[in-house]
Amino acid sequence: MTHFFGDGAIRVWPVTKPEPLQTLVSERDALVDKLESAEAVLVHKANSWKARRSIDGPRRAWVSYYDIPDLVKLAIRLRSKPKVFPLSRVINDLLGIPYSKKEDTIQSLRDQLKEKVDLIEEMRKSHQIEEPYGAAAVFVEFKTQTEAQRACQQVASSNPLALVPRYIGVKPNEVIWENLTIPSVRRISQQGIANLIVILSIVFWSIPSGLVGVVSNINYLAENVEWLHFLNDLPDPVTGLLSGLLPPLLTSLLSKDVPTLFRNVFRSFGGPTTTVNELKVQKWAYVFQVTQVFLVTAVFSGAATVVSQLAQHPTAIPALLARQLPKSSNYYLTYFIVQGTTSAADSLLNYSNLVSHLSSEYLVDETPRQKFSRYTNMKGIAWGKEFPKFTNFAIIAIAYSCIAPLVLGFAAAGLSLYYLSYRYNLFYVMQPEIDTKGQAYTLALQHLLTGVYIAELALIGFFGLRQAKGPSIMISVLFIVTVIYHVLMNRYISPLEKFLPADLVSSAKRDDERTPLLSSAAEEGRSPRSALVPSPVAKHVIKPTVRFFDPHAFTSYKFMKAWIRDEEDYDDMEACEAPEYTDEELKRAYLHPALTSQTPVIWLARDAMKASKNEVRENEECGLKVSDEGAWLDERRIVYWNVADFEKVPVWKKAVKY
Incomplete structure (x- = not known):
């Protein structure tokens, strides 16, 4: 520690790679969910009218699960066939051994869960840090922010790949553990492959984006494409919808899931933290928005009338583009209004999430844990997906400010509607999924200069075609000054955004x-x-x-x-004082979750028939932690939990804010 990080380093967490243990922990958590679901079905059936009616004589007044006949108890319990592996199946067939009968699902899940828990504890006790073979990572705690900044900025080794990449201020919930112990050469190659995939995706997305631009100029298609002459016979309202409303909707639909695709690519190809991956998503989503939603669509929308002339008169391309490019501004007038009215209204009304929540509440979620998770998790918002969309809005408005100033008014109207909807959602509905620590905002501000570049280049082209030497020289000088300003700002300001002076x-x-x-x-x-x-x-x-x-x-x-x-x-x-941590919290802060995660408490809903009490007793006899506190079944056999007091919920734990 002293050799690489100085005297300021006081604690180190070496990153291990417990893949077998991580697999066991995942299987354990899945078994807990299955067991809770099976128990929920049992409790639900035990409170049915059929089970109550099976109680005869004076016992009917007590209406207890213990009074239900044994045959009825067996009937309401889930049963399933034991898993038989293909090799075992072949051996049983050769030896003439009959297959096992159906077994009790709940008891089988209990046995499997107890076996997994014991195996996990044994593996944790015998776990050792293996030889890294050039694929090591480490978390370091320093006495002060000064020491941490100094260690992050210094050259730690003569090996250029040692302790690279490095990040400061990473919280435990931001770490992608499976991507930490990747060899440096493999990490670099995977990053290159990820960038190549993203670039190819952007390039091939030009085909549908270009088609959307062509569709927006429906009048030209009807006049110049023989088999589309029937479009002239359509009513004016239909033609207006096809040329005005349909293209912006298609553009929005095509670009909706692109950031999610990029995020999955960067995570799959070795991004070590969610923050790093989100900033990459923002950069490439910005490139996609500018190229596909703006440039490709604008060129094809404005150049649809000149496609047939390009092959015959290639020297006329600059003049034709200069005449046709401003016409695509009509498309963006509609685009801003459609986006502002439909997307902003959808975000404010939020009907899709409302329907999903209600349907899940009464049709999908059957255990208290499922209802608790859905209730306590707010709708997420990813800045890498949101910022590029609005950055592109501003870029389009700036680019057309000198060509078609009317776009500025429509852009202001569309963004104002977005502002109202996002202001409400960020206060009451959404919570950021990934904390970029303000970097996403500053990155979006830097991307706005793209609109200035496009506007200046467009003016240079227009003045050049008109042979206006004076204005051409002025705009060219302004363009050079803008480039110099941008380069100097990035050179001197970027280090201040990453490190503390x-x-x-x-x-x-x-x-x-x-x-x-x-x-x-x-x-x-x-x-x-x-x-x-x-x-x-x-x-x-x-x-x-x-x-x-x-x-x-x-x-x-x-x-x-x-x-x-x-x-x-x-x-x-x-x-708000600085949080204080216990020794156990500090010890576990940056350990792999597979080494520290506890077995979840099995959470059942209490019922009037006291079937949950019986299941709690049987699970505890198997050595499992179980509780039926804080959740109950009402008379309609619907699960509810205590939303008024989280501390009475067995699965609730106070989060540690690192």
Whole structure:
């Protein structure tokens, strides 16, 4: 630790690869779900009118599961055939051994679960870290943020692939454990393959995107394609729907699931954390949106009238594109309104999720755990999927701002509708699935410059075709200045987004994390500069100019601190102390979940017939943890659980916020 990470490293978690143990843990959790489902069916049948009617004589007044005749108890229990492997089946046939009869499903699941639990405990006791063979990973805890930043930025080894890639501030729930112990050479090759798959997907998506652009120009198709002449006979409302409403809907449908495809590709090909993969998804989804939803669709939509002339007059392509490209703005006028009214309204109404929730609540979820999981998990939102869509909206508006300024109004209307729907959902309905720590937002802001590039290139082409030398030179210079600005911004600002600058940490109190990033000494050193403005000219001319080019020189630490204290939620911020962890929580923080996950408690619903009490007793006799607290069956035999007090729910555990 000291050799690679310095004296600031205080704890290390080496990443192991317990694949057999991980498989057993997955099988154990699946058996718990199956056992709970089988128990739920038994409790449901025990409370049926048929089971109650089987109780005779004076016992009917008690209406208890223990009073049900044994034959009825056997009838309501699930039974299944034991699994017979193909080799065993062949041997039994050769030896003439008859197949086993159906066995009790619940008891069989209990035995299998107990066997898995015992096997997992034995493997954990005998688990050892194997030889990594160049495929090792490690988590390191440091005393201070300063030490962690220094270790992350330094060159740790002469081997260029050692401790690369490295990430800081990774939470345990962001780790993709199966992708950590991949050899460096294999990781690099898999990343290349993943990028190749994504690029090919974007390229081949041009075919359906181009067809959508052609369909949007239905009048030209009806006049120039012989077998489509019948389109001229369609009523005007139908023609308007086909040319105006259908293309934007098809475009939205084609691009809807592309980010999910990209996310699965990056996860399958070795992405180590969900945050890293999500940022890759955002970058490539942005490329897809700009190329397919904007450029390909715009070119084909505007150039549909000139396809037949391209082969005959190839030299006229620049002039024809200059004349036809602005016409595709009509398509995006409809696109913004359709997206704003349909997608935003769908997001606000959320009828699909409502129907899914209700149907699952009464038709699918049959165990208390299933209902608990559905109730406590909010609808997720992935920034890698959301940001590119709205970034492309802004890029299209900026690109057409000089060609067809009317697009700006429609874009503002569409984005305003989206704002209202997302504002409500982010407050009450959605929760981010992946925490990008603000990187997704800054990445989206950088992508907006694409709209400026496209607008400037379009103007260069238009002025060049019109042989307007003066405007062409001005726009060309502006384009070069934009490129230089973009390069310099990325060069000097990008490191500040990834790492904490060393000069913002007080060297005198390096071990004190509460030391302000801008000390009073820094403020005192800058205050005389703001005082050297005695005359009115200097006050109104020099000071604003210097403030613009050197704003941090006039940033007062006391002023910023007072401004923060004026916020309404400052008291809440002061009340939020740093979380304290137990020794066990620190020990388990970055261990593989297969080494630390406990056997889930079997959760049953309490019923009036007390069948759950009998099942609790039988499961405990088998050495399994089980409870029927916090959930019950009502008179209609529908499962409910205590949503008012989570602490009474057996499966609820207070999450550790690392």
